[in-house]
Amino acid sequence: xxxxxxxxxxxxxxxxxxxxxxxxxxxxxxxxxxxxxxxxxxxxxxxxxxxxxxxxxxxxxxxxxxxxxxxxxxxxxxxxxxxxxxxxxxxxxxxxxxxxxxxxxxxxxxxxxxxxxxxx
Amino acid sequence: xxxxxxxxxxxxxxxxxxxxxxxxxxxxxxxxxxxxxxxxxxxxxxxxxxxxxxxxxxxxxxxxxxxxxxxxxxxxxxxxxxxxxxxxxxxxxxxxxxxxxxxxxxxx
Numbered sequence: 001x002x003x004x005x006x007x008x009x010x011x012x013x014x015x016x017x018x019x020x021x022x023x024x025x026x027x028x029x030x031x032x033x034x035x036x037x038x039x040x041x042x043x044x045x046x047x048x049x050x051x052x053x054x055x056x057x058x059x060x061x062x063x064x065x066x067x068x069x070x071x072x073x074x075x076x077x078x079x080x081x082x083x084x085x086x087x088x089x090x091x092x093x094x095x096x097x098x099x100x101x102x103x104x105x106x107x108x109x110x111x112x113x114x115x116x117x118x119x120x
Numbered sequence: 121x122x123x124x125x126x127x128x129x130x131x132x133x134x135x136x137x138x139x140x141x142x143x144x145x146x147x148x149x150x151x152x153x154x155x156x157x158x159x160x161x162x163x164x165x166x167x168x169x170x171x172x173x174x175x176x177x178x179x180x181x182x183x184x185x186x187x188x189x190x191x192x193x194x195x196x197x198x199x200x201x202x203x204x205x206x207x208x209x210x211x212x213x214x215x216x217x218x219x220x221x222x223x224x225x226x227x228x
Contacts, residue, residue: 035215046222047156047164047207052215060215063121077134104211105170106154110163 002027004097004111012091012118018084022097028057029078035100037107038071045062048093052100053080061102071119087118122146122210126220131170132228137198141223143191143208152212153191155184157220159204167206190211 008020022036029036037052051061053071061069065084073080084091094115098107123146133139141155151171156164166175168184171191181196195202208220 027207037142037215037217039219047158047209047219049217049219052217054215062216098163100133100211100215100217103170104152104154104214105164105173106156106175106209107217108166108169108175110165113163 002099002109004099004109006095006097006111006114007093008114008116010115010117011036012087012116013120014118015086016081018082018087018091018116018118020082020095020097020114020116022080022082024080024099029080030075033102034055036073037098037100039096039098039107040091041096041113042093050082050095051082060090087114089118092116092118121216122149122218122219123215124208124210124218125134126206126208126223128223129221130156130224130226132226133198134207134228135198138193139225141143141193141206141208143186143193143220145189145191145210145212149210149212152209152210152214153186154209155182155193156207156209157202157204158207164207178205198225206207214217 003025038050051071070083073092095115096113097111099109153171155168158164172184205224
C-alpha cells in the first residue's frame, strides 16, 4: 500500500527558504504513469496547488508561486522535495504531498500533511 | 489559468437529505473533473474522478455528473460521516491543476 510522508521544519523565519521532503513508501516514485505534487492549505482556507514533478525531473509550477518554488526528485531515495524561497506569513499553511494519477484521474494518495509556520 | 467556482460555499442539511454541490469551470474541461472530501485535520480524499467515476471504496451514495463547464456532486442520502468540506479540481491541464474554493457541508 503506497504511503506518502512529509517531513521538514515546522517553523521558518520570514525571508528564509522553506524546505520539505516527501518520502514515498510501498511503491516506486519512478513510475512513468504518475506525477507527484505539492499542495498547501492556509489556516481556514482552501487548497492551493504549488507544483508537480515527474520522476524524469520535469516540473510544473503554479504561476503565482513560480518565481519562488523549486521541486526536485531523488529516485534513489524514493523522495521528492519542495523549496519555497523568501517566505512571508502568507506562506503559513499545512503542506501536503500527493500522487497524481494518469489521464488526470485525480490525486489518489496523500500524505498526512505537515504544518509550517512562518514567524520570527 | 482555468478557474473553478463552487456553489454554494456552505450548506446545512440533515441526515438522510439529498445534497447537490455545483462546480463551474472558466472554460471547457471536458470530463477532467475530480471531487474530494476533506474532514478537519485530515488530508483530502479522492471521491470521484473523470466527473462521474467512483473511486474504489467510496460509498455508492456519492455520484458525479457533468461535462464541459458545469459539474455536480450529489450525495443521495446524507450520513453523519459525510459532514465535511468538498472540493472540485480540474485536471484538464494536468499536471497544472486547480481546486475550487470548497463547499462546507454542515449539520442542520
